[in-house]
Amino acid sequence: MVETEKNxxxxxxxxxxxxxxxxxxxxxxxxxxxxxxxxxxxxxxLGAICLAPLIWSDSHFHHLMVLAGIYAIxxxxxxxFLGYAGQISLGHAAFFGIGAYTTAILTTxxxxxxxxxxxxxxxxxxxxxxxxxxxxLKLKGYFLALATLGFGEIFLVIVRESSxxxxxxxGIFGIPWFSVMGFSFDTYLKQYYLIWGVLIGLFIFSKNLxxxxxxxxxxxxAASEDxxxxxxxxVPRVKLEIFVLGAAFAGLAGSLFSCVMxxxxxxxxxxxxTVLIVMMVILGGMGSIYGPVVGAIxxxxxxxxxxxxQEYSLPxxxxxxxxxxxxxxxxIGTRLNVRLIYLIGYWAKxxxxxxxxx
Amino acid sequence: MSLLSIEEITKEYDGIRALDRVSxxxxxxxxxxxxxxxxxxxxxxxxxxxxxxxxDSGKIYFKEKEITSMESHEISALGMGRTFxxxxxxGNMTVVENIMAGMNRRLKGNFFSYGxxxxxxxxxxxxxxxxxxxxxxxxxxxxxxxxxASQLPYGKQKLLEFGRALxxxxxxxxxxxxxxxxTLTEMRxxxxxxxxxxxxxxxxxxxxxxxxxxxxxxxxxxxxxNGELITEGTPEAVKRNPEVIExxxxxxxxxxxxxxx
Numbered sequence: 166m167v168e169t170e171k172n173x174x175x176x177x178x179x180x181x182x183x184x185x186x187x188x189x190x191x192x193x194x195x196x197x198x199x200x201x202x203x204x205x206x207x208x209x210x211l212g213a214i215c216l217a218p219l220i221w222s223d224s225h226f227h228h229l230m231v232l233a234g235i236y237a238i239x240x241x242x243x244x245x246f247l248g249y250a251g252q253i254s255l256g257h258a259a260f261f262g263i264g265a266y267t268t269a270i271l272t273t274x275x276x277x278x279x280x281x282x283x284x285x286x287x288x289x290x291x292x293x294x295x296x297x298x299x300x301x302l303k304l305k306g307y308f309l310a311l312a313t314l315g316f317g318e319i320f321l322v323i324v325r326e327s328s329x330x331x332x333x334x335x336g337i338f339g340i341p342w343f344s345v346m347g348f349s350f351d352t353y354l355k356q357y358y359l360i361w362g363v364l365i366g367l368f369i370f371s372k373n374l375x376x377x378x379x380x381x382x383x384x385x386x387a388a389s390e391d392x393x394x395x396x397x398x399x400v401p402r403v404k405l406e407i408f409v410l411g412a413a414f415a416g417l418a419g420s421l422f423s424c425v426m427x428x429x430x431x432x433x434x435x436x437x438x439t440v441l442i443v444m445m446v447i448l449g450g451m452g453s454i455y456g457p458v459v460g461a462i463x464x465x466x467x468x469x470x471x472x473x474x475q476e477y478s479l480p481x482x483x484x485x486x487x488x489x490x491x492x493x494x495x496x497i498g499t500r501l502n503v504r505l506i507y508l509i510g511y512w513a514k515x516x517x518x519x520x521x522x523x
Numbered sequence: 524m525s526l527l528s529i530e531e532i533t534k535e536y537d538g539i540r541a542l543d544r545v546s547x548x549x550x551x552x553x554x555x556x557x558x559x560x561x562x563x564x565x566x567x568x569x570x571x572x573x574x575x576x577x578x579d580s581g582k583i584y585f586k587e588k589e590i591t592s593m594e595s596h597e598i599s600a601l602g603m604g605r606t607f608x609x610x611x612x613x614g615n616m617t618v619v620e621n622i623m624a625g626m627n628r629r630l631k632g633n634f635f636s637y638g639x640x641x642x643x644x645x646x647x648x649x650x651x652x653x654x655x656x657x658x659x660x661x662x663x664x665x666x667x668x669x670x671x672a673s674q675l676p677y678g679k680q681k682l683l684e685f686g687r688a689l690x691x692x693x694x695x696x697x698x699x700x701x702x703x704x705x706t707l708t709e710m711r712x713x714x715x716x717x718x719x720x721x722x723x724x725x726x727x728x729x730x731x732x733x734x735x736x737x738x739x740x741x742x743x744x745x746x747x748x749n750g751e752l753i754t755e756g757t758p759e760a761v762k763r764n765p766e767v768i769e770x771x772x773x774x775x776x777x778x779x780x781x782x783x784x
């Protein structure tokens with residue numbers, strides 16, 4: 166008698182099913198081969214990104230999304246290295262800083278057009294990543310984490326001390342707005358489209374990498390380096406390439422950041438910032454390319470909302486992060502639907518157990 | 524010249540000699556078996572051949588090229604595939620991607636052409652997918668092509684690892700205990716498969732504990748004991764060799780071998 170009651174489908178379960186169905190429409194599930202292709206869903210996201218600032222026409226929202234977009238570019242590059250190749254980097258903020266300072270110095274001291282400085286930033290970050298990566302990437306696990314951490318700190322010290330070039334602790338001010346062929350991105354709305362445009366371009370690039378040979382070799386390196394080299398994958402080169410690409414993304418993000426904030430100062434590139442980016446990648450979901458974007462938006466918003474509570478903001482922030490990590494270990498952007506089905510199933514079961522029916 | 528020849532190879536770990544001046548040859552289009560009690564140095568020899576570790580002295584030639592000091596990925600790019608004693612499947616990928624990753628060295632194109640998804644990349648990816656599905660079909664794994672490799676049962680994972688090595692289109696395939704942990708039916712299918720790929724022109728070098736299987740499929744068998752090569756020859760000759768029998772008359776491995784004498 167009890168047995169039959171247990172598996173019965175209740176009317177109330179529709180109440181769970183309808184939202185689940187809606188979620189499953191938008192939450193991407195990367196754990197199937199064909200799901201790595203571009204889908205109609207992606208057009209839906211694209212439309213949402215284009216329309217959001219027009220519907221929500223509020224300059225605070227625009228500014229917030231500009232920041233989220235910049236963080237997302239940064240997190241996207243890091244997620245290729247962290248989530249796909251399975252390597253740890255705690256020095257990613259340094260490449261962001263290199264990008265920001267390259268743009269700052271080139272535009273204010275040498276009157277470079279921002280468009281050129283934008284590409285120069287990516288280039289300088291990539292070159293430095295190449296020089297650093299060659300020796301450092303032989304390390305694994307914690308050692309790699311410590312080495313990259315050390316690199317980030319060294320960068321910070323160099324920036325603070327060489328005040329002739331970088332303006333020291335105060336930083337560089339008066340970086341011009343980003344402009345292309347005389348068109349200047351001087352409002353938050355224009356900046357929104359600039360940054361999300363760049364993000365979408367880089368996102369498509371990354372998604373193409375991830376669903377092809379490159380993505381497969383990254384995942385192979387993450388899972389088993391011995392097996393990877395047994396099929397002819399050059400493990401050190403794969404790691405180096407993706408490290409350099411991640412750094413180039415970070416350089417672009419840094420350049421955009423300095424143009425939007427019109428300032429570059431060393432405090433923005435400290436360890437705390439790296440941890441924030443790593444958090445975005447982890448919370449968003451490591452096994453997905455959508456993850457870092459979702460994570461970046463989520464954390465930027467969370468910080469903004471919590472800033473109302475002043476001194477309580479950090480503890481609340483910490484508690485929310487821990488709860489998210491407990492209940493969504495795969496990340497928000499990854500398998501959200503599967504996860505929610507599990508959680509709702511758990512709650513429903515728990516309720517019935519409490520009622521003594523199970 | 525033989526496809527693979529090993530000359531006077533020696534390897535020591537902390538003063539313990541794992542391999543002592545071992546010389547071996549593997550002829551083209553043959554199946555060579557390598558047997559020996561636990562700790563005889565079989566896996567060490569495989570690691571040296573595939574470049575995971577480097578020998579202390581001696582030389583290894585593959586396709587008449589010296590590969591002794593080459594990196595592992597360079598050696599595999601020359602056309603040497605291998606499986607591992609402890610299963611090394613990429614559980615973070617789908618089944619079909621495991622096979623496609625095995626074909627990596629045959630897919631051309633650099634970073635940017637993949638990122639920009641140029642037309643010819645699209646084409647080559649499509650062909651790779653088709654070919655990978657063909658390989659899965661021949662292994663009987665096509666029904667599971669989209670599920671994660673980590674979700675397959677152990678026997679199927681072993682099969683997948685074997686398929687991944689095949690996807691490289693190797694000239695020499697090193698199989699490190701392919702039958703361990705398999706059921707009898709799976710083992711029989713495996714020996715059939717090995718004989719079939721030999722007919723397709725692949726040379727096979729196999730380490731196996733399961734005597735019945737090696738004796739059945741191998742053309743020639745080499746026996747390692749305490750790091751030394753004691754004998755080499757056809758399965759029948761090896762079975763009758765007194766030294767081999769003595770080497771196997773150690774507790775644990777006795778029963779298994781005796782049954783086939």
